[in-house]
Amino acid sequence: MNSKTTALVFAFVTMLAPTASQATIYRVNSVPAFATTCSTCYQTLVGAIAQAIDGDTIHLEPADANYGDATIGVRLVIIGAGYKLGVSPNNDSLQANTQSSKVNMITLNPGSEGTWLMGLHFANSNGGITLNTTSEIQIKRNFFDGEGIVFASGSTVADVTVAENYFAGAGFTNSSNTQTISNLTIRNNIMSGQISIGDAGDVVSNTVVTNNTFNYNGNHVLINAEIAYNVFNVGGVTGTNLTVHDNISAGALPAGSNNDVVTMGNVFNLLVGTDDSKWNIVDSSPYDEDEVEARGAFSGISPYKLSGIPAIPTIYTLQSTLNTSPGGTVNVTLSTRSNN
Secondary structure, eight states: OOHHHHHHHHHHHHHHSOOOTTOOEEEEOSSGGGSSSSTTEESSHHHHHHHOOTTEEEEEOOOSSOOOOEEEOSOEEEEOOOSSBSSTTSBTTSOSSOOOOEEOEEEEOTTOTTOEEESOEEOSTTOEEEEOSEEEEEEESOEEOSSEEEEOTTOEEEEEEEESOEESSOOEEEOSSOOEEEEEEEESOEEOSOBBOOOTTOEEEOEEEESOEEOOSSEEEEEEEEEESOEESSOEEEEEEEEEESOEESSOOSSOBSOEEOOGGGTOOTTSSOTTGGGSOOTTSTTSTTSTTOOSTTOSSSOOOGGGOOSSOEEEEEEEOSOOOTTOOOOEEEEEEOOO
């Protein structure tokens, strides 16, 4: 699909997306011809952020290019197209354009409180999010290929939700110096990387790790945390002051209640499905999302969404006239759906 189609798809989605009163919606497209079609269109993410103020939204349109590093010091909503789109092992028929909205490292500085990041592909070995003294951050439905989420040295971070993401690379790390982290919720993620929060001297409180599917072959390290309703396909968890309950795992977990050691071959069929759908628990298991003992990323009140499709309307099929003469007619046929 060409960039003209990309612009059409996201322009249509932008018109449908809910907006706050007087807030501006910026479009970012790496193709110069489509970055100049409106006064709020930009070719770079950095350029759009430089113009944005508290409450604005940036639609980061899918492209071959990586939009690179960016630093945010105001309250924004940044929305990408999702990830792992297209033919198997990806998810077909979710977006007409199967490219992702790739970025590298996004740093959230003081002033970014209240920011939402959704549907982005954090690519490359050093791609991820750095949290540097900020709060009330929502990180939802993103794909982390590399570094994952980092708590900056000496920072104070509070009220952060990390939900419904796909971590193929690293998970959570903190830098060598002391951090203060409070009210962190990690839920409904599929994660092959490690959570490591709680070095000596760190002040960590009220961490909730729930309804995740973990595939890290080692121990996650946490302190002062509740860990519940997760699946540990491999690995486990260690730390201090942990409340561990209602999880399933292939091996023993720390002492707690209702933690079951199970045969994972009866929980997943990893030979069937796409990269993320294969982690949906099989229907025959008592831990399936429709059962009383539901566990893992596809369970709970807000389950994992395939390919991280953001909660705005999308165009999932599109056909249009390839060529026409000046003044001629362009026929467009498209199919849309809403997403929650």
